Amino acid sequence: MRIHIKTTPNSMLVPFDYQQKLTGILHAWLGKCNDLHGDLSLYSFSWLSDGNASAEGLNFPKGAKWFISFADEKRIKTIIKTILSHNEMFCGMSVSDITIEETPDLSERELFYLGSPVFIKRADNESNGYNQYTYNDECANDFMKETLLHKMKQAGMAEDDTLDVSFDLSYKNKKTKLMRYKNINNKCNMCPVIIKGKPETKAFVWNVGLGNSTGIGFGSIY
Numbered sequence: 001m002r003i004h005i006k007t008t009p010n011s012m013l014v015p016f017d018y019q020q021k022l023t024g025i026l027h028a029w030l031g032k033c034n035d036l037h038g039d040l041s042l043y044s045f046s047w048l049s050d051g052n053a054s055a056e057g058l059n060f061p062k063g064a065k066w067f068i069s070f071a072d073e074k075r076i077k078t079i080i081k082t083i084l085s086h087n088e089m090f091c092g093m094s095v096s097d098i099t100i101e102e103t104p105d106l107s108e109r110e111l112f113y114l115g116s117p118v119f120i121k122r123a124d125n126e127s128n129g130y131n132q133y134t135y136n137d138e139c140a141n142d143f144m145k146e147t148l149l150h151k152m153k154q155a156g157m158a159e160d161d162t163l164d165v166s167f168d169l170s171y172k173n174k175k176t177k178l179m180r181y182k183n184i185n186n187k188c189n190m191c192p193v194i195i196k197g198k199p200e201t202k203a204f205v206w207n208v209g210l211g212n213s214t215g216i217g218f219g220s221i222y
Helices: 019-030 073-085 139-152 198-206
Strands: 002-007 044-045 065-070 095-101 118-124 130-131 163-166 175-181 186-190 191-195
Touching: 002 073, 019 073, 019 175, 044 198, 065 073, 065 198, 073 095, 073 139, 095 130, 118 139, 139 163
Parallel strands: none
Antiparallel strands: 002 065, 002 095, 044 065, 118 130, 118 186, 163 191, 175 186
16 A cells, blocks of 8 residues: 655755655654564655755755555554644655555556665675665666565565566666765666566565665655
């Protein structure tokens, strides 16, 4: 299930690295005792849209739009209930409207666009750090599929032997983008994805997103 959120205009400049603020407000809406911190993220959320950029930051003169998706509908209901009593966000923005979107029938769809860039990483045992991957790396598609299969298993879903996930390299405007989160630079992919599989698999991906770190605002699709 997905909710689309519309906000009031901002009264203070929104920083370019507002992603952490979105993550924080999402967890605030879920409640201080929510058990999602550090867990495998079976949810995703988009970045803000409808903004204007300046050298100092972002403005949303007509308000911003973003969406939140969960595989577990109860989480969405919790968020809605909280917003109805505490609709404040950050930088002077508040929620002005919420629209609920049920998970659609995706049986005939294979091409999906991004609500936020896809981030792919794997542990580097030699450096005790992480390697980051883009659509230029041959292993990137395999890693996206691997992460998705892990999430499906954790969610108790049946295996899908027809599943295939890949970046749409024919997209002319594809690019990578360096995003900073908690003082860490993350090389992300801004490129549509092609998902082949059973309808229930594609519905699951539509809600939980693709790649790593969907719980902090990467990899949401529409």
